[in-house]
Amino acid sequence: MAEAVTVRAVEVRYFAAAAEAADRTEETLTLPANADLGQLRTALIERYGRRMEKILTVSAYLVDSELTRDLTCAVGAQVDVLPPFAGG
16 A cells, blocks of 8 residues: 655745746745755756756745755745845
């Protein structure tokens, strides 16, 4: 018998170039309950392609109000994708 996979809804908010690449400022994605930022990044690249991939390589993430670039960090209920602003 196959083991059930537990999933969770994650609100993803996009800013600046990430919002342009996604053509939206936010959406809710369904990910495995134990997903990390690396898995979220992979899902976003599969969904939005090479343009998003280039943005994500230089982005930071705000996971439930904690700033990180660590792709092994577990996703929370909300993740903000923060590309560099104004060339920074």
